[in-house]
Amino acid sequence: MAARGSFRLFQTVRSRLSVQSRQIATKSGGLKRSAAPLVLGTFVAGAGTYGFYKYVNRDTMVDLTEAISVVPQVSAASGPTSQPSVFSQGKNHALYLWIELEPSANPKQVASYAKTLQKMVDQVTDPSMRDEEDEIWAGVGFSPNFYKQAGGRVKQDFTYAHRRGNLGEMPSSAGDLFIHAKCNTPSKLFELAQVFLAGMPKGSVKNFEDIYSFVYKNGRDLSGFIDGTENAADDESREKIAVEKETGGSYVITQKWIHDMKVIGSEKDKVTEGWVGRLKSDSTEISRKSITSHVARMTGGNGFQQKKPFEIVRQSMPFGTLNDGCGLFFIGYSASPDNLNFMLDNMVGAGKDGPYCDDVMRLTKNVKGTYWYFPGNEELNKLG
Numbered sequence: 318m319a320a321r322g323s324f325r326l327f328q329t330v331r332s333r334l335s336v337q338s339r340q341i342a343t344k345s346g347g348l349k350r351s352a353a354p355l356v357l358g359t360f361v362a363g364a365g366t367y368g369f370y371k372y373v374n375r376d377t378m379v380d381l382t383e384a385i386s387v388v389p390q391v392s393a394a395s396g397p398t399s400q401p402s403v404f405s406q407g408k409n410h411a412l413y414l415w416i417e418l419e420p421s422a423n424p425k426q427v428a429s430y431a432k433t434l435q436k437m438v439d440q441v442t443d444p445s446m447r448d449e450e451d452e453i454w455a456g457v458g459f460s461p462n463f464y465k466q467a468g469g470r471v472k473q474d475f476t477y478a479h480r481r482g483n484l485g486e487m488p489s490s491a492g493d494l495f496i497h498a499k500c501n502t503p504s505k506l507f508e509l510a511q512v513f514l515a516g517m518p519k520g521s522v523k524n525f526e527d528i529y530s531f532v533y534k535n536g537r538d539l540s541g542f543i544d545g546t547e548n549a550a551d552d553e554s555r556e557k558i559a560v561e562k563e564t565g566g567s568y569v570i571t572q573k574w575i576h577d578m579k580v581i582g583s584e585k586d587k588v589t590e591g592w593v594g595r596l597k598s599d600s601t602e603i604s605r606k607s608i609t610s611h612v613a614r615m616t617g618g619n620g621f622q623q624k625k626p627f628e629i630v631r632q633s634m635p636f637g638t639l640n641d642g643c644g645l646f647f648i649g650y651s652a653s654p655d656n657l658n659f660m661l662d663n664m665v666g667a668g669k670d671g672p673y674c675d676d677v678m679r680l681t682k683n684v685k686g687t688y689w690y691f692p693g694n695e696e697l698n699k700l701g
Contacts (some may be wrong), residue, residue, distance in 0.1 A: 399456075399560045403630075428469075475689075529636065565695060569650050630649060
């Protein structure tokens, strides 16, 4: 009987916090979204469900949930806020919806529609019923030309240049809108893509690609290496790296990489570890590594634990099938496109430290890529 009561109480608390969390997400960005569920999980784990129920009555419980939920809002008062996808932590699955518009499409009409993305999120998952399993964190980004046509202005140029090196090229791909959404329930992401595309202004979509990603072996890339080893872990650091302070906006890179699974399956670990610059087992950085290793290319030199001149918040995940091709959908958020340009230039031998190409391109091929601007919430609401 006590167990059933505890469960009902927990469901009540979780429901209230989910609603508060959504309200925070709408108003305040990624840092404030995740705080309430985290506090609840920590508290219940420490106190024990039954003990929590025994020593705290229902009225006190309601007051406590309100107190917990309001904490993130206090820290959210300063400056422009970012969209929910920008620096929030990852989920088990992600949607990458890449849309190219017809030349005849009305940019302001499309922008007016796209800025209602959070209403579509609420349509897919009822705010009063959602929990950590089916909540969706989503954001929308725009290409340079489209954003300008829709009435938006940016502080920095984010043109994506076509790059070519000895080990491959990085094509500049067409696209106008990009949706990035994260959820633990993949069907919710599929439904969100359905809803968004169905409501687009008639005749406005020329092409689109919807890619659905997944967590592989507790956070490894399909190559077997741990992905995102150097990613900032706390939300405060992630926000500083990803968000332009004056606007709440973020400059975003998206690239579709198709892995060569035959090479990955046949090469010895020592060889691929040399290409990457890390051990496959635990991602330990190799102290004596090639200047052409991936780690060296991302830091601009092959010194051991060399300080990175630029950082991004990676949100990359594996995707695909063995039959049609699989690999990594690379996506990173940054407060400046300079961070993105530094990394891509170094990968194709156009960096300032010499004509060295990235050996990771021996494992995988880049088939699609561009930059986007994810405007802050205030900027987004002014579009159209």
